[in-house]
Amino acid sequence: MVNQTWTLSMMRIKLALRSRTFLFFSMAMPLGFLFGYVIFFGRGNAMAVPYLLGAILALSVMGAFWGLSMQLVMFREQGILRRFHLAPIGPGAMLASSIISNYFLVFPTVILEFLICRFVFHMPTWGNLWAVFLLVSIGAATFSAMGLIVASVTNDMQETTVINNIIWSLFLFLSGVTIPVAFMPGWVQKVTLFLPATYLATGLEGAMLHAASFSEVLEVTVALAVSLIVAFEVSRRLFRWEPEEKIRGKAKLWAIAALIPFLLLGGWELTRGHLLQEINHQFQIINQRAAAAPHPTANRR
Amino acid sequence: MTEPVIQVEGLYKNYGAVEALRGVSFEVHEGELFGLLGPNGAGKTTTIEILEGLRTQDRGSVRVCGLDPQKNPVEMKHVVGAALQSTSLPDKMRVEETLEMFAHFYRDHRDPKELLKRFQLEEKRNAFYNQLSGGQKQRLALALALVNNPRMIFLDEPTAGLDPQVRREIYDTLEELKKEKKTILLTTHYIEEAERLCDRVAVVDYGRVMALGTPRELKQRSAGTTRIEVRLSQPSADGALNHLDGVTDCRKLEETYLLHSSKPTQTIVALVKHLEAQGVELQGLEMFSPSLEDVFLELTGRRLRE
Numbered sequence A: 001m002v003n004q005t006w007t008l009s010m011m012r013i014k015l016a017l018r019s020r021t022f023l024f025f026s027m028a029m030p031l032g033f034l035f036g037y038v039i040f041f042g043r044g045n046a047m048a049v050p051y052l053l054g055a056i057l058a059l060s061v062m063g064a065f066w067g068l069s070m071q072l073v074m075f076r077e078q079g080i081l082r083r084f085h086l087a088p089i090g091p092g093a094m095l096a097s098s099i100i101s102n103y104f105l106v107f108p109t110v111i112l113e114f115l116i117c118r119f120v121f122h123m124p125t126w127g128n129l130w131a132v133f134l135l136v137s138i139g140a141a142t143f144s145a146m147g148l149i150v151a152s153v154t155n156d157m158q159e160t161t162v163i164n165n166i167i168w169s170l171f172l173f174l175s176g177v178t179i180p181v182a183f184m185p186g187w188v189q190k191v192t193l194f195l196p197a198t199y200l201a202t203g204l205e206g207a208m209l210h211a212a213s214f215s216e217v218l219e220v221t222v223a224l225a226v227s228l229i230v231a232f233e234v235s236r237r238l239f240r241w242e243p244e245e246k247i248r249g250k251a252k253l254w255a256i257a258a259l260i261p262f263l264l265l266g267g268w269e270l271t272r273g274h275l276l277q278e279i280n281h282q283f284q285i286i287n288q289r290a291a292a293a294p295h296p297t298a299n300r301r
Numbered sequence B: 001m002t003e004p005v006i007q008v009e010g011l012y013k014n015y016g017a018v019e020a021l022r023g024v025s026f027e028v029h030e031g032e033l034f035g036l037l038g039p040n041g042a043g044k045t046t047t048i049e050i051l052e053g054l055r056t057q058d059r060g061s062v063r064v065c066g067l068d069p070q071k072n073p074v075e076m077k078h079v080v081g082a083a084l085q086s087t088s089l090p091d092k093m094r095v096e097e098t099l100e101m102f103a104h105f106y107r108d109h110r111d112p113k114e115l116l117k118r119f120q121l122e123e124k125r126n127a128f129y130n131q132l133s134g135g136q137k138q139r140l141a142l143a144l145a146l147v148n149n150p151r152m153i154f155l156d157e158p159t160a161g162l163d164p165q166v167r168r169e170i171y172d173t174l175e176e177l178k179k180e181k182k183t184i185l186l187t188t189h190y191i192e193e194a195e196r197l198c199d200r201v202a203v204v205d206y207g208r209v210m211a212l213g214t215p216r217e218l219k220q221r222s223a224g225t226t227r228i229e230v231r232l233s234q235p236s237a238d239g240a241l242n243h244l245d246g247v248t249d250c251r252k253l254e255e256t257y258l259l260h261s262s263k264p265t266q267t268i269v270a271l272v273k274h275l276e277a278q279g280v281e282l283q284g285l286e287m288f289s290p291s292l293e294d295v296f297l298e299l300t301g302r303r304l305r306e
């Protein structure tokens, strides 16, 4: 079982690296965003770079949501999965291979982003690398498992793409990685508290900006881990090998189970927590630091 | 006597309103090459894929190597190899890589290099799956069916769409596997294939086993008659051809009359005389010695391939 999962993961990593679409979306695009952010938002200011890198890291990790989960839907539609089904492979191994290969594919991008920030944009800190490692790891696994849930409750590529796009837009625009949460109206800020992406982004920004400690990222790590387990188990139960097998409407409701950890966490943050204050506070710090720093052109001379 | 490798008992399967299987039963014994012979839509793929554990029956029971494909899928899949009617693999997988990967999934496996050689894929070992020709893909699918050194092999139309040269090579491979005492279940709608390769054949149509036996037994059942196919310029009067000398059976299939005769020479003489008297022109006449095709025609009133 372990052996088979590993074999499948290696195969899927190879296939991903042979796919131009994959390379574009999971490597070229985050790097493009990185340059765009630093140049347009940070105006080349080295003090803003850790915060921006935090957002870019979150974006790269969240990309695992698309990655290889969609590929399983394609494999099912094309009748590729049924060939694998002739071998003694279970749904667990197939699904785990999506998560594991996604996990390994995230790291080259993340490392490259760090190196570019440090050596091209003169980022003054490495942040808390262990906290970053932890969040990138659990984040990549959880977001790819969320992709698996969508894959397991949709019947064809078209449906999967539509639903993925909707969820992806929420992640992208409400988590703070594109539009800072501090800019959003109060009620929208409250909505962001229910999105796993917000916690990931805030966690990574914190780990970069003020080297947030392990205990500070523990809450989000636990919530992500619980989501991962639930999403994996639901996907395993709903797994389908055959192109003709359709999922019944009721079974789709199972997908909601994977949201429970973040519904709870969001509810708690809304009533007792202070994440929103923290987000707003971080944003102030970064603005102040950026204002205090000498202009980048002065730096270069 | 040892337990059969395959036991199929009263298999039923519906797809919505389509009754694909309506009580299929048969057994396959160790070392046997067993054929399911039938036209398009007969239920061959449905049967074989229930045995492989890819589909589930509505009713009836199956055992493969003593195991239930639904209850012990993993155990069963370790000892079973299969080639689907049409195999799909990821476009960007290389040939040798694919064989090696599948070899890793099993407890026991054959050397992928030996399989590449056996199926003449050595030259293509580094080609992507989507760069292979249809025949090469088919050969890779067959190689994959053997990769775990299976005790039981399922082949769903292994030679469909292949040119005669490749087809003969696959026959040779099947003969070799037979010598290795492998048990093989194949589906086909090629009469020659069933006659030449199979130890026993089940003729299936409309989800039922119409006849079962060795090719020789089945042919004997067609009463050793010769089939004469006749095309006429005008339809013949009802039943007239039935009364010709030696004719045991006459039926019309589209524009052709199919006569079965125990005394073919006499029948033809009588036929020509009869037509002359009626002023009907003979447009075509062909004779066939008894074959499984006749058995099939007799059983189903249809040809295997139209």
Ligand SMILES: Nc1ncnc2c1ncn2[C@@H]1O[C@H](COP(=O)(O)OP(=O)(O)OP(=O)(O)O)[C@@H](O)[C@H]1O
Pocket (backbone or CB within 6 Å): A244, B015, B018, B019, B020, B038, B039, B040, B041, B042, B043, B044, B045, B046, B047, B085, B189
């Ligand atoms: N997934 C499916 N959904 C609906 N109907 C199906 C499905 N698979 C097969 N059928 C129907 O069941 C019947 C038997 O099909 P099956 O594929 O088993 O036949 P076959 O003997 O393998 O035919 P062929 O020689 O064309 O491969 C056909 O009428 C077919 O249309």
Ligand SMILES: [Mg+2]
Pocket (backbone or CB within 6 Å): B044, B045, B046, B085, B156
């Ligand atoms: Mg078929």
